[in-house]
Amino acid sequence: MVAVSKTVNARQVAQAASAGIRDFGENRSGTLHEKQALFPEYRWHFIGRIQTNKLKDYVGKVALIHSVASYRALEAIDRRAHSIGCVQELLIEVNVLAEASKDGVAPEQLADLLSAARALKSVCVRGLMTMAPLGSPAAARHSFAGLRRLRDDLAADFADANNVRLTELSMGMSDDMEIAVEEGATIVRVGRRLWT
């Protein structure tokens, strides 16, 4: 579980850590940078939209970037990681149900993006991430099952790529984490439900 700490302060992060949580997620580079500086001993995850001018705040510093939604972002992360001599682990965000309001790669573009990732030396794709539609458990299940199917279909094609290893499925938030786990989530990102 990644505890999404974007709405809470440092004291609440410390409380969660004292209850045993070690993975925290933030969706803005500035607050991530501040909280990670206060708690460098925990694993930090970037879960927000990628802005290529903010990469230095977290590339090479976070355990996992969950929200890579374009080749442009992937390539920029690779370049930044190369320049500081690290390999950044990340997930590709997929817009499984093709919702107009959402970031994420279209399912039919995923194979091409992963093929392109193969040629990059300073990133390692560890799996896929999605955000389900809010308010409909049936639609959430459909999107989680779709993400898992995409992963299952593509994993074999990339079995020989050592920097594309599709083991992780980051899916499920406060309202739909049980459904996500039933559909095969390996990582859930939970915010509100932890802090209230």
Ligand SMILES: *Cc1c(COP(=O)(O)O)cnc(C)c1O
């Ligand atoms: C805020 C956020 C979450 C957590 O959402 P909750 O509904 O508060 O659990 C998970 N993932 C992403 C990408 C987020 O921005």
